[in-house]
Amino acid sequence: MKNQYKSYPLEEFRRHNESLQKEMARAGIDMLMLSTPENIYYSTGYRSWYTSSLFRPVYVLVPREGDPAIILRLLEKTTVHFTSWTERVYCWGTSSRNLGQLEGKDPIELLTTVLLEIQPDTRTIGLEAGDGQQHFWSLSLLNSMIKSLPGIEFVDGALAIQRARMIKTAWEIEKIRYVCGITEEAILETGKTIRAGVTTEKDISTGIARRMAEKGADKISYLTVTSGVDKYCTFNSYATDRVVQKGEYVLVDISCHIDGYASDLTRVFYLGEISPLEREMAEVASGCVVAAKEAMKPGVPVSEINRICEGFIRNSRFRDYLLHSSGHSIGLNVVEYPIISDDATEVLQPGMVFAVENGVYPYDLDKGVESIYLSFRMEDEVLVTESGAEWITGPGEPVIEIPC
Secondary structure: OHHHHOOOOHHHHHHHHHHHHHHHHHHOOOEEEEOOHHHHHHHHOOOOHHHHOOOOOOEEEEOOOOOOEEEEEHHHHHHHHHHOOOOEEEEEOOHHHOOOOOOEOOHHHHHHHHHHHHOOOOOEEEEOOOOOOOOOOOHHHHHHHHHHOOOOEEEEOHHHHHHHHHOOOHHHHHHHHHHHHHHHHHHHHHHOOOOOOOOEHHHHHHHHHHHHHHOOOOEEEEEEEEEOOOOOOOOOOEOOOOEOOOOOEEEEEEEEEEOOEEOOEEEEEEEOOOOHHHHHHHHHHHHHHHHHHHHOOOOOEHHHHHHHHHHHHHOOOOHHHOOOOOEEEOOOOOOEEEEOOOOOOOEOOOOOEEEEEEEEOOOOOOOOHHHOOOOEEEEEEEEEOOOOEEEOOOOOOOOEEEOO
16 A cells, blocks of 8 residues: 555656666766755655755665665655655664664765665766756765765766656656646636736736646746736746736746646736737747747757747847747756757757747847846747657747736
């Protein structure tokens, strides 16, 4: 019966670690040392509020072969047993409390113990050190670990981790499909409740959050709501008590998680009847995302998708209002590797999932982007398939008009 509490099926656990070990071998890394909650969850299934505390470090060691080992305080051991398939659990804590078996007094001591027990010939340990990754706990603890093992070289393992996670399994894809679906539904249903002169930005964010939670969301990354000429120039600002008015745009950029996996969608509402020029801007912002999706198929360079998406805007009369690149992969993190940009080095493969986005942001060219006076952005999720790509969400309407 306890298997019902596992974060994911045993087969998923095996696939995740086989993917990590394949990329480790490719990078010449003997062992990965993981510290971020997302990577710990990916490799072991262990997921707990406990990792929100920055004072109680948790580490996972992924060897060349076999199951990963997890290092953490004794009081979390039962949660590991409930959520994870790994049997390699090493606990530290205060021995004087006599709470149970301890394998060491602290993470530094346990690191040596685990290495000797599961892979004594380790010569290199890969860290979450590069762009897109981070060491989650204190740098002083990391430095102490490195000093305690003078015979081992600590190297950057970020690319190995990112490449392992960039191809999603069927199970992961279904999680992303569901969480994106409830996010899209929550945005559209909340949009129907917006009333000019009555509804505040926080009313909108609260309505979206409530609807996502009702469908199972267990974490919200952000609820950004932008309305009114004073805020159009902001990209990632949270909702305020500002009341939305007739003749204004409301841009929402929303992300929530279910079972670890994230959504990321942007939609634009207009309170009233949009002008032909502004509708054209919105259609260009939407059209660039559609063009990118239509070009996605296995073997196409990710950088080419950015050129196509940006090129759609550059070939319009709004070419001067192109400001950023065209999206990113998505999974356990909202923004994952690879980024859809000109310098991306990966090619598309089946199982990659992207949040494709770009926009038209008119501004005074003499004053710079601080003078943005409108924001049109579209963002939808796309899955790369064996023969092309398919929409996970949308494609969204260029702009959703709310009668006033």
